[in-house]
Amino acid sequence: MWLTYKYILRGIVAILFATMLFSCQNGLNEARKFDGNRVEPLTIGEGVNLFYTDSGKVKANLRSPKMLDFTNQQFAYREFPDGVEVDFFNEKQEKTTIVADYGIVYNQTDLIDLRGNVKVVTSDTTILNAQQLYWDQARSWVFTDKKYNIQMNNGALNDGEGFDANENFDKFISRSNIGVQYLDESEQ
Incomplete structure (x- = not known):
């Protein structure tokens, strides 16, 4: 039983991590678009x-x-x-x-x-x-x-x-x- 909770907990952590990773990637792409429009001197x-x-x-x-x-x-x-x-x-x-x-x-x-x-x-x-x-x-x-x-x-x-x-x-x-x-x- 302890082993089952351990696998369930690992699954939940893995799903949360994957969700956070993909949501951060989307946010990073949006941030790059915003930064790309800014005109900075060389x-x-x-x-x-x-x-x-x-x-x-x-x-x-x-x-x-x-x-x-x-x-x-x-x-x-x-x-x-x-x-x-x-x-x-x-x-x-x-x-x-x-x-x-x-x-x-x-x-x-x-x-x-x-x-x-x-x-x-x-x-x-x-x-x-x-x-x-x-x-x-x-x-x-x-x-x-x-x-x-x-x-x-x-x-x-x-x-x-x-x-x-x-x-x-x-x-x-x-x-x-x-x-x-x-x-x-x-x-x-």
Whole structure:
């Protein structure tokens, strides 16, 4: 009789163990699904100071308090949530500086999105202020649909909403603006 209770007890324990095992496996699979949807950066950089060089010459210097690298995602990007400052140098080593409160670089499209107190100071003293600015690196083109103000190197001033321009700002198309323009009639 003692042997029978022992086998019954073992059977009950085995059934409970199997039930718990299968129920835990289901819960584990659910937890893995939940965890798989979370987007985590591949790396986090703090106090970032990157230099881009070509043939021994500095082409750009990027500084940021924090960089989040999401190049592990299907649509890869790098994010600068605490602001970014970049100095670009042309062939003559003339510097253009861009500062923004937030930046994101999309690797596959070569598009950079800068937001919050964006300021661009070019080597020829053109100064642009905007709340958002897109830079298409592949086409060397900058644009925004937001409000902006710009002071060109010839003294022209624009306050407007939305523009497209090349990187040098010598081709500048404003969608709507108020300002003072200087025209060189000899170029017509």
